[in-house]
Structure formats: C-alpha cells, structure tokens
Amino acid sequence: MKLTGAQIVMEVLKEEGVDTVFGITGGAAIELYDTLARSDIRHIMVRHEQGAVHAADGYARAKKDVGVCLVTSGPGATNTVSGIASAYMDSIPLVVFTAQVPTHLIGNDAFQEVDIVGITRPCTKHNYLVRSIDDLARTVKEAFYIARSGRPGPVLVDIPKDISQTTTDYKPLPRPSLNSYNPRYKPNMKQLKWALTLIKEAKKPAIFAGGGVILSGASRELATFARRLKAPVTASLMGLGAFPASDELWLGMLGMHGTYRANMSVQSCDLLIGIGVRFDDRVTGKLGTFAPHAKIIHIDIDPTSIRKNIPVTVPIVGDCKLSLAELNRLLDKEAFTIDSKSSKAWLDQIEEWKNTIRLSYDQKDTIKPQYVVQKLYELTEGKAIITTEVGQNQMWAAQYYHFDQPNCFITSGGLGCMGFGFPAAIGAQVACPDKVVVDIAGDGSIQMNIQELATAMQYKLPVKIVILNNRYLGMVRQWQELFYDRRYASTDIEQAPDFVKLAESYGGVGMRATRPEEVEPVLKEGLGTPNLVVMDFLVEREEDVYPMVPAGAPITDMLLVN
Amino acid sequence: MTQEKHTISLMVENIPGVLSRIAGLFSGRGFNIESICAAPTMDRLVTRITITTRGDESIMEQINKQLNKLVNIIKVQDLTETDFVEREMALVKVKAEPGNRAEILRLVDIFRCKVVDVSPTHYTIEVTGTAEKLGALLELLKMVGVKEIARTGSIAMAREKK
Ligand SMILES: Cc1ncc(C[n+]2csc(CCOP(=O)(O)OP(=O)(O)O)c2C)c(N)n1
Ligand SMILES: [Mg+2]
Numbered sequence: 001m002k003l004t005g006a007q008i009v010m011e012v013l014k015e016e017g018v019d020t021v022f023g024i025t026g027g028a029a030i031e032l033y034d035t036l037a038r039s040d041i042r043h044i045m046v047r048h049e050q051g052a053v054h055a056a057d058g059y060a061r062a063k064k065d066v067g068v069c070l071v072t073s074g075p076g077a078t079n080t081v082s083g084i085a086s087a088y089m090d091s092i093p094l095v096v097f098t099a100q101v102p103t104h105l106i107g108n109d110a111f112q113e114v115d116i117v118g119i120t121r122p123c124t125k126h127n128y129l130v131r132s133i134d135d136l137a138r139t140v141k142e143a144f145y146i147a148r149s150g151r152p153g154p155v156l157v158d159i160p161k162d163i164s165q166t167t168t169d170y171k172p173l174p175r176p177s178l179n180s181y182n183p184r185y186k187p188n189m190k191q192l193k194w195a196l197t198l199i200k201e202a203k204k205p206a207i208f209a210g211g212g213v214i215l216s217g218a219s220r221e222l223a224t225f226a227r228r229l230k231a232p233v234t235a236s237l238m239g240l241g242a243f244p245a246s247d248e249l250w251l252g253m254l255g256m257h258g259t260y261r262a263n264m265s266v267q268s269c270d271l272l273i274g275i276g277v278r279f280d281d282r283v284t285g286k287l288g289t290f291a292p293h294a295k296i297i298h299i300d301i302d303p304t305s306i307r308k309n310i311p312v313t314v315p316i317v318g319d320c321k322l323s324l325a326e327l328n329r330l331l332d333k334e335a336f337t338i339d340s341k342s343s344k345a346w347l348d349q350i351e352e353w354k355n356t357i358r359l360s361y362d363q364k365d366t367i368k369p370q371y372v373v374q375k376l377y378e379l380t381e382g383k384a385i386i387t388t389e390v391g392q393n394q395m396w397a398a399q400y401y402h403f404d405q406p407n408c409f410i411t412s413g414g415l416g417c418m419g420f421g422f423p424a425a426i427g428a429q430v431a432c433p434d435k436v437v438v439d440i441a442g443d444g445s446i447q448m449n450i451q452e453l454a455t456a457m458q459y460k461l462p463v464k465i466v467i468l469n470n471r472y473l474g475m476v477r478q479w480q481e482l483f484y485d486r487r488y489a490s491t492d493i494e495q496a497p498d499f500v501k502l503a504e505s506y507g508g509v510g511m512r513a514t515r516p517e518e519v520e521p522v523l524k525e526g527l528g529t530p531n532l533v534v535m536d537f538l539v540e541r542e543e544d545v546y547p548m549v550p551a552g553a554p555i556t557d558m559l560l561v562n
Numbered sequence: 563m564t565q566e567k568h569t570i571s572l573m574v575e576n577i578p579g580v581l582s583r584i585a586g587l588f589s590g591r592g593f594n595i596e597s598i599c600a601a602p603t604m605d606r607l608v609t610r611i612t613i614t615t616r617g618d619e620s621i622m623e624q625i626n627k628q629l630n631k632l633v634n635i636i637k638v639q640d641l642t643e644t645d646f647v648e649r650e651m652a653l654v655k656v657k658a659e660p661g662n663r664a665e666i667l668r669l670v671d672i673f674r675c676k677v678v679d680v681s682p683t684h685y686t687i688e689v690t691g692t693a694e695k696l697g698a699l700l701e702l703l704k705m706v707g708v709k710e711i712a713r714t715g716s717i718a719m720a721r722e723k724k
Contacts, residue, residue: 121583122590126633180636304627
C-alpha cells in the first residue's frame, strides 16, 4: 500500500487506538493536518500549543491512555515545552508530534526552524527526529510503546515537512521490541519475601502511596494490602485518589501541606512502605530527619527513583500492581495476622493525632477559599473530576476535596505549572463527556491559559471553572508573609479582567459570589448549567494554607495557625 | 564521602544524538565527566563510549541507573568494579633545542613512546599508557617546555577471566 508520510502517521495512530489529537496547525504541519482532517480521528484545535499538551495530559489521565498532540515547527514546537516538562515530571504518557522544516533546510536556521529534539531532550522520556520516510512508521510505533510502557512519560516525534509529503510502501508493523529498552514489571521474589519479613516485624507500619499507584492501576491491590496490614495510608499530591479518602485508614496528604496526622504518622512509624513514589522534597522536608524510626520498603518501576533521595531498606523494582498483588498473595499464603494489641495502640495514637489538629478554617464575613472547595465537594458528592491550577488553590483542592477514586484528581504535581488546570480540564472533559469536570483555579494561573475558553466553547465542553479569587499570586504572597516580613513584591494582581464578562465574551456563562451565603447558590447553579461556566469567588485575600512545613525543615515542624 | 574515580564503559546505539543525551544527563544532574571517548565497534550499529567520572557510592549508583534508563543505551558497565585494562593516548609537542634534544629522546625511550614529527625547533611525541603514566611523562616534559598537547581520554575494557 503506497501512503504518504502523513497517511502513515494516521495509520499508526489508528493502530494504537488513538481517536483524539490536540493541536494547532502551521506551515510545516499543513500536510499532516490535511490528512488528519480527512481521517476519522477527532482533532481538538486549541488556541495555544501549551494548552494542547496540558489538554492531552488531562485526557491521558482521565482516560488512562496515551494523549496525543500535533503542532507545527518553530514557535509551535517551543510552545509545547512547559506542557511536556509537566507531563515528564508527572510520568504521563504522551506522544507529541512536532512538524519540522524540510530535511534539506535543517541546520540552516530556516524560517520557523528550532532544534526541538535538542530542546526537549531533558524533559522527554525519549524523542526522535525522523530523518527518512523509511523510519517513520517504526519511529511512531516506538514512540507509543515507550510512552506507555515502564514508567510512562512524554515522547516527542519531530517530522520534517518533506517526510510527511513523500510516499512509500506501508504495511503495519508488529509491536516494537528494543534491545536497549526493556522495562521490568515483575518484582524480584527474594525482595518481596524480605519485605514480608519486615512487615511481620512491624508494630507501627504506614503506607505512602504516590502517582505510580494510579498509573499502574493498583488501587484495589493497595486497598487490600492496607486493610490486611491495618496500616494507615498517606499519599503524595500525585497519589490522591489512589486510596479512598473515606476509608478509616486514610491519613490525608503528606508533606509540606500535609495533614498533622499524616506527617506525625510517618515521623513515628517503624515501617514505611513507599509505593510508586519518588520521595520528592515537598514530601520529605529535611532529608536527614524524614521517617527517622522507620525501615523503608520502596516499590517503584523506575530503579532511578529508588535510593535517589532517601536510603531504603528493601528496594523493590517492579510494577506497583504486580508487586502489591504478589505481596497480598504471600500474606495469604502465610496466613498473616496482625498483632491486634500493637495495631490497636498504633491506630489509637493516630486517632488521637487526628483529633488534636484537623484541617480547619473559620468562615466569617468574607468567603473562605476552603469553604468553596468543601461546598464543591459536597455538591458534586465527591464524584467530579477535579483539575487544579497551581498555588494555594491547588493545595486547598488537595486538602478539602476528598477523592475516593483514582484518576479523578489531575494536577501539575512535579512541575507545578501555572496554566495547567483549565486545558487539562478540557482534555478530561473530552475523555469523559458524561462527568462533571471542574478546574479549581487561582486568579493568577487561570490567566495563563485563559485563551482556551474559545476551545471549550468550540467543542461544547461544559467545563466548570471555580476561581478562588484572592487578587494575589497567593502562594508566593504567603511565603512573603511568613518569610519576607510581608513585603509583597510583585504578587498583587488586583489589575485583572472581569472574569464574568470575560466568560460571557467567549459565549460562556459567568457568575460571581462575593458573600459566603452566595457560595452555595452560585455553585449549584453553575454546576447545573450545561455550558462552559466561570464562577468567580471573591475570597479572603490573605488566607494562608495550613499546616505548612517551611521548605527544608523536618515535616514535624508544622506551622498550624491560621 | 569518597569521590573515587570510576571508568564506565557503555555500549550504545550508533545513531545521532546519543552522545548529547549522555552529556546532557551528566550536566543536568550535576555529575561530572572527566573524560569521554566514543568510537564505533566491530558492529557498525553499536558505539562504545568510555567515560571516566568521580563520585561516591550513591552518586555512582545514580549514574549507573540513569544511564541504563536512556533508551539508546544497550549496556552499562562500571569497570572499576572488575579487573580491567585502561589506556590513553596523547600527542605532545615539545620545544626541541640543541641543548635538550638528547634529554627528550632519553625520556621517549624510558617511557616507550615515539617521536612522530620532527621540525628544526620541535618534536611531537606520541605516548600511550595509563593516565598515571601520561601524567608522569608530562610532568617531566614540562621542564623541557611543552608547546601543546592533545589527549584522547581513557578507553578501557574488562580483562578476560584467567
Ligand atoms: C508558570 C509558573 N510561573 C510561576 C510560578 C510560581 N508560582 C507558584 S504559585 C504562584 C501564584 C499563583 O497564583 P494564583 O494562580 O492566583 O493562585 P493562588 O496561590 O492565589 O491560589 C506563582 C506565581 C509557577 N508555579 N508557574
Ligand atoms: Mg490568587
């Protein structure tokens, strides 16, 4: 079968089960776009390439599949970089196609030429410049294979314009196998048995779950495991939803803005089981003081995550789901029972911490941002897909919206990329048309990809944006308040658009609440409106996120006052 | 923490960009490269790269794992953990004046190297050996007057079991 390069790309997309592509066209991408438009694949035309990548990221997480983008060369390609870096930090499988200038012009500083492979080398799992039409099909196949296997991540494929136009013979290729890339899924039995020994000895076990649990679909195995051990479970920001927040073993989030009981539990436990986590500095605080009494079992598919930041007693390289299933099987086989006396003492202690300091706020005359999130949680019965922007809004979303299911909390965890939430919500809504999708936003971040209001309107995506509008770059202002004597250098963003009118100007619905009693009615009406809705909540300007562990301090050093 | 020297041998796919992936990994993660040397093997699809670096145990563990994670790298071997041979070559251009020509040739003889170019005022010496041997010769030649020098960096290989 004779096909053009562009047709070959579409063929492989279909083979890989892709039905949606996010992007914007341009000169070098014109052939690819012409072919895409004549295929069965749906194209979501965004208004900025960063939006395309975040949308593909949100899509990938909500759908548990690979997200795909297509952009043009030069500025189209450079605009994708923040999105790719965010997906890379959070291990989200994406394939990003960038068009490139024709092969004979590469290296000549041609119009709209950039070395995007060079630029994205450190923030992709892998990337390719296709140099010959003969390599195209295999390269695209490999890109999908690498993006979704092992520890997932974004893969970029740069396709020169002439290659998209050239024709060649095409026949579908089998699943690629690479002699230099062979992710390992199956955990080592010896390590598992060693872990089991520690589990049997532990009197105060705790589990720390991360994004890896969600990526490997291991929530059920995790729940079985935790209940079996009666081990309390905490999670990183990326791990929220991996374990049901309504479970009595749930501790809340760990780390800088973690709950009092989660931080206390980790600092007191005698065995910490880290699953699909990378012990990021926002979680560990001062490294030498983290989990000082604990032996540590660390399960992760990526060997580089293990012992990168903290010493580990038992490293287990493998897929979270397989590893937990094996551990559960071993526990059954050995008819493991917990020592009920020590277990009760440990859980009682945690209950006491829980009652000492809870997440709290004081709802008086001005709207408290936490109150908005709590009401949102109640009104959606915890069933919405929540995306977030970055800053205080993100932390309040993490603290006050409680997730019982995985793949429902979509946030830029590792990169903390402002402007992520709204396009990610668009992607999630494309993936899950029947779900309520809400972007919990800050007034600063939402302006970083606000142009995507047009995209949401164009494709009739009824995304809901809840702006916790404090007229500040709030999280940075909080640091200035606490550590810079309240010198608010460049964090006041009073100068802002009227978000209600802005929404209306795009054809959406805009609503505003300025008083606490308006919060619930606005949310109710907004959530019930089958259209793009921007809800602007004017909240207490100088509200802070607590608890807070100052950067680099031990995680028991929590600032608790509000 | 001891920053011991390690010699790492890599087998990588012989395709464009691999060297920059490796160099980028080292610079991006704050590891250091003392020398790096790359050339194709008998299999023209495979390139062998020898890197010498320094680091304590945990850094070396990360270097090893991170290299393994690069998609184009087929095999990573820290030779320092085994018995291995290591060689480096250098070309050294020294001032050769009537008064020191004999002294230079004597050093060339002792160190078993070769004079590969002669001019009225200079000798160019080719020397092969371990980094230590090269260092020792250079120290002595400095006294004569070194004009320029080109070193290859180490190449290395594990010894076969005896
Ligand atoms: C792209 C980008 N630029 C800058 C920052 C640094 N930063 C982190 S939080 C924050 C403030 C965010 O303000 P807003 O969206 O209003 O959220 P709030 O904290 O007020 O809820 C800034 C500037 C960032 N994370 N991302
Ligand atoms: Mg704000």
